[in-house]
Amino acid sequence: MTLQPLNLFLAAVLALPLAACGPADEGPDEGIAPGDPSFVRDPALDVENVSAHGEARSHNMGQNCMNCHQAHGPGRGRFTAAGTAHSPTGEPLAGGTVELRTAPNGQGDLVLAIQIDDNGNFFTTESLPFPDESLFPFVRAPGAGGTSFMPFPTLSGACNVCHVGAQRVAVE
Numbered sequence: 406m407t408l409q410p411l412n413l414f415l416a417a418v419l420a421l422p423l424a425a426c427g428p429a430d431e432g433p434d435e436g437i438a439p440g441d442p443s444f445v446r447d448p449a450l451d452v453e454n455v456s457a458h459g460e461a462r463s464h465n466m467g468q469n470c471m472n473c474h475q476a477h478g479p480g481r482g483r484f485t486a487a488g489t490a491h492s493p494t495g496e497p498l499a500g501g502t503v504e505l506r507t508a509p510n511g512q513g514d515l516v517l518a519i520q521i522d523d524n525g526n527f528f529t530t531e532s533l534p535f536p537d538e539s540l541f542p543f544v545r546a547p548g549a550g551g552t553s554f555m556p557f558p559t560l561s562g563a564c565n566v567c568h569v570g571a572q573r574v575a576v577e
Contacts, residue, residue, distance in 0.1 A: 439478035446477060454482025455529045456522040458500050458547075463526035466497055467573070470528055471563040485535065487528035488564025490521050490544055490574045497525025498576055500547035505533065505540040505562075510554055516540055529562075536560040544576050551577035 437444045454474070456463060470487035473480030486505065490498040501521040507513035516534070519527045534540070539558030546552070553576045568574045 439473050439480075440475065442477055444477040444479075446479070450479065450481050452482055453530050454484070455531065456520055456527045458520045459523060461523040463522050463524045463528065466524055466526060467565060467569060469563060469565045470526070471566070474528070482528075482530040484528050484530060484562065485533040486517070486519060486562025486564065487526070488568060488574060489525050490527065490576055491525060493575050493577055495573070495575075497523075498546060499523040499525060501550065501576060502545045503527045504543040504545065506543055507540065509541045509556055509558075511543040511552065513541065533562060535562055544574055546576040 466489045470480070470484055472478060474482055474484040474487065476483060486503075488503075490501055490503065492498050498521060500523070503519045503521060504511065505516045505519070507516060517529065517531060519529050521527045539560050541555060541558050542564070543554040544552060553574060564574065
């Protein structure tokens, strides 16, 4: 592969997460990418948006939800925490719960429980103390399934920024 086709390939791959949020050439922000401070967000998008068991209205599994669901993005609701949970085989994990706690390994006070939808996605617009306070994510599979947790705290609810590829959140 020569350098020029490689650059074109990389440009196309890097554009995919932004394209997944919707066309960039519609409306007053033509050509402005989500996240750019000059992106003008429609105030009608600032609504409650929380995932729920049994729903499949979410999309873009495994991508950084915060690209679009933020102050300078076109996504419905400003997410405070969002991501995708998977089974050990890589399939989306439906019906589990993500808990945000004040201590590791499922201990400590429960700050918020977020249901995982049928696409394996979890998201919320509910208020969280990020980035002023850190929390410990703890994931429960549906029913009597397994659990997974981060042994260290996080100051961000943008789970799919780090948990991609081999680092996906996987629960049996």
